[in-house]
Amino acid sequence: MARIVAVTACPSGVAHTYMAAEALESAAKAKGWEVKVETQGSIGLENELTSAEIAAADIVILTKDIGIKFEERFTGKTIVRVNISDAVKRAEAIMNKIDAHLAQTA
Template sequence: MTSIVAVTACPSGVAHTYMAAEAIESAAKAKGWDCTVETQGSIGIENELTESAIKSADIVILTKDIDIKNSERFEGKTIVRIGVSDAVKRSAAVMDKIDAHLAKVTA
């Protein structure tokens, strides 16, 4: 099973952070994938990713609108950087691209 971890954050750290997290999680689950999302919002880091979740992840999705705290945790992983608005509006398309990438890598 494909496993994805993601970290979402937006400049204001409020609504879009959580909307992006929900959209990514829903789109991944629609593909039957395991997905865990950490949010870095105005109240700090929530649902912090565990070391084991990161280690077992096939793909890491990071929003790129502001710096992600502790991004060194993802060194050596395949990272997809997307804007928060793309995460909210185009998560299904992002998952399709990830699916195509993974199909090439495992072919």
């Protein structure tokens, strides 16, 4: 079972930040994976990832439309960068690519 952590943020910090978080969570859970998504929206950091959660993660997903705060936390981890719109509309495809990557490295 894969462990995924993600951080979503969009330039306006409102709807897409949360829509992307929900889409990524649903797609990962559909594969039976553990997932936690931190949002960096207009009201600040929510559902903040702990150092233990980051350390245990197999993959880190970061949106790339705006800078992610405290990105140095993920140094040394396998990072997948996605557009916020892809996270909203193509979360299942993102998880399928991650699944293929994990199968190759297993």
